[in-house]
Amino acid sequence: MYLRNCWYAAAWSRDIEPNKPFARTICEEPVVIFKTESGQLVALEDRCVHRRAPLSLGRIKGETIECGYHGLQYDCSGRCVRIPGQQDIPERARVRAYPLADKWRWLWIWLGNPEMADESLIPDVHWNDSPGWVSPGDTLHMNGHYQLLIDNLLDLSHLTFLHERTIGTSMVAETPMKAEAAGDRVRVTRWIIDQEAPPMFKKAGGFTENVDRWQIIEWTPPGLVLIDVGCAPHGTGAPEGDRSQGIEARSINLITPETAKTHHYLWSYARNYNIENIELTEFLLRAVGETFLEDKEMLEGQQARAESDDRQDWTIDLKVDSGPMQARRILERLIGEELGAVASAAE
Amino acid sequence: MYLRNCWYAAAWSRDIEPNKPFARTICEEPVVIFKTESGQLVALEDRCVHRRAPLSLGRIKGETIECGYHGLQYDCSGRCVRIPGQQDIPERARVRAYPLADKWRWLWIWLGNPEMADESLIPDVHWNDSPGWVSPGDTLHMNGHYQLLIDNLLDLSHLTFLHERTIGTSMVAETPMKAEAAGDRVRVTRWIIDQEAPPMFKKAGGFTENVDRWQIIEWTPPGLVLIDVGCAPHGTGAPEGDRSQGIEARSINLITPETAKTHHYLWSYARNYNIENIELTEFLLRAVGETFLEDKEMLEGQQARAESDDRQDWTIDLKVDSGPMQARRILERLIGEELGAVASAAE
């Protein structure tokens, strides 16, 4: 079960090239995304109504996409508007069309009721597309349930253990955090005061003395985990400092289910310092990407170990799970509410 | 369910080398094909009656095949005739033997009742083995239901879209065709008069002016689609022309199920012009092979899109589906009749 009346990150805006349909499965639905000749971005079911050929193997023709098999053309609403060799087009010759928005350099797709697709509900991740910020990022395919990645990001105590070579220090796990829900969001805050900076931050910020470090994580359902992360020389950092001598970043993590066992991970790492330093940008793209490969290996190991285990209630929860568990409960409630609304509408 | 009392193309005759058993799964049955020392071609169940080892890992011994594991020998009727280390051979030590015929440079196998295996029922594809014709061809493994390939070949309107780089022109899909059943066969005819020749034909035939072009497709159950295809200078081509200044070919397509989701595609492209031009032969082998890889990609995409879709009656049929749908109905009826005959024989 997936939340459907919500925006999922479908792709980077840059992923969609002219005349090149882009295929991605989202919540078990095959989707083709393309740009029409006039530049409109469109998301349709990636399955021709004739013989189920993937439309993504077809081509753009004006404001339509043409199936590469027998030439059926679909307009931006998913309606079939041309069938070669015949005049009649059955009324039911339609594929699903999904509301799609291009915002913050990402494409956002709405799988649920199109009438509810309000673009103002797209979460604010303007750091990915704002002057004064530069934000390298990439996409990873993860062989595991998407909730495992939300768990991962809402509990950064794993930095100490999983990422000790890059961004971890022992202080992360040792420092208490505070997890709280605000409406449907979950916020986890951790202040690490007067400690050595982790290797990647040291290199990026040139710190030689101890720093104050902060991690303010916010999950917005279903799949955004936004992390306000940075450090500043001790005394100028969080909570009361002005951060002005520090380095600051937004780790933007967009998690989009593919199937019950796989998901897409679109991430960017936005910063507001040394933004014209291309080498630093490339370093961060590479270093963060390598860090996330460590998460990928661990998460895929968890998935495999879960699939070979049929014991209920065997695992234990920790204090650090407070954030992840609040998020799980909220998402479960939201999906339940959505199903309930569908059921009562059907009565 | 597969039609069983019929001939399937099992392999090219050339696939069977001396002393080298050949393994292929046909309609979910593992089959080993081999040539005995005296030259007899034999098809047996590829599974030793002892511990189910593949006989295809064994070797030819005289008029028998010897299991490569413990040396059981089977004669051409599938009877075990030697068990090393013991004199007694149980009467039931037998594997299935399949009637096999070597005709038109292909091997044809009969999976059903051997008493009904009449070689005169092997479809006439003499172009693959006749003086005056040369016919390069190959075998492809396809990850999709075999009916998808029959659909493909009985409706060549896809040439316009899927094969525009090789044999397609817009005229194919635009030109009406006529589909008719004759007994258990289905024939689809399309005349394309006074049009530009498609690229591959241009190169092969050296046409500079418009041509008349024909596609006369005939499906013979279960798995032959024979296409009489060619073009001739406008006015000398079909239907009333004598074709004498044209180029003419038979695209012979043999479709053999492997499993419910895979099949073997044995094809040849026979022509009666420039038959001593080896470069042209090699060009056609390559070009037709590349064309069929386009079909393979599309068909495998269809298969994947069908497996992730549980909606019944969602797809629509087109006018161009008339041929494929007649073939589907005939095949369904034939399989039903065969099951009915088995059931009444059992009463």
Place this chain on the structure above:
Amino acid sequence: MYLRNCWYAAAWSRDIEPNKPFARTICEEPVVIFKTESGQLVALEDRCVHRRAPLSLGRIKGETIECGYHGLQYDCSGRCVRIPGQQDIPERARVRAYPLADKWRWLWIWLGNPEMADESLIPDVHWNDSPGWVSPGDTLHMNGHYQLLIDNLLDLSHLTFLHERTIGTSMVAETPMKAEAAGDRVRVTRWIIDQEAPPMFKKAGGFTENVDRWQIIEWTPPGLVLIDVGCAPHGTGAPEGDRSQGIEARSINLITPETAKTHHYLWSYARNYNIENIELTEFLLRAVGETFLEDKEMLEGQQARAESDDRQDWTIDLKVDSGPMQARRILERLIGEELGAVASAAE
């Protein structure tokens, strides 16, 4: 179903390196094996009690293994002894710990009731770790039911057919063997008197004349097949000869189920002649390993042919199956007794 109150070979002792947890699935249970800083060898369930991360992705910390994800530490009994960021450790925070013994250069694991794990029950394969013997060996992963490999080793008549290029001669299958059960063990004995030596033995022993050859195979449940194999100049060999001019070896074969369709094959080939000849040792490592690849191909073919066959009672048993069939019956009985004991304990 697997026998559980028994020792399985889990790994070669050499497989476990310091600071490097070793992962292997045994009888469908993921196991991590590691050496603590003090040198103790430990086998635990390879699944963190927190979120099921593989402990094998973690690291050794003193006498514990630390999960690489959130830093939970487990002692050698599987008890969680540290949870970063919190003092309370739930009593039920435990993973399974398996008795593990390091003997004969192999690690032996006990999956069943730990109280019954008596190291004196580890089968005697001292040839793998004795002065006067040298024993190269390796590990193979096999895609087939483990019983297929026990069958294979208890009936060496397959040497004649499957291994004719290396250790087979026609005489093996032609020579009668005797199979007998002794308690829960099965012994198969075959004397081959006054025959040509097989190629590998010829090379190793330098025989130019006929030899007496013996194969004394003993299966100990669940997964040891020990083969006393060798040859000596005719008249000095078995049964009454003193073997002193011959060459003698112990083929030690340890078969450990991974899943219902896969297993691990740990083998060594111990000999008591030319033991300082490193080239011979390397030759044997390579030659035996290549021989076993022939078994692997055949066994995996059997597995595939069995999975596509739903006929019961179709196969036949041969005289040479006497050993394998006695072993199958004993193993079935032992598993049944074990289940019965568990059931009556539960009453």
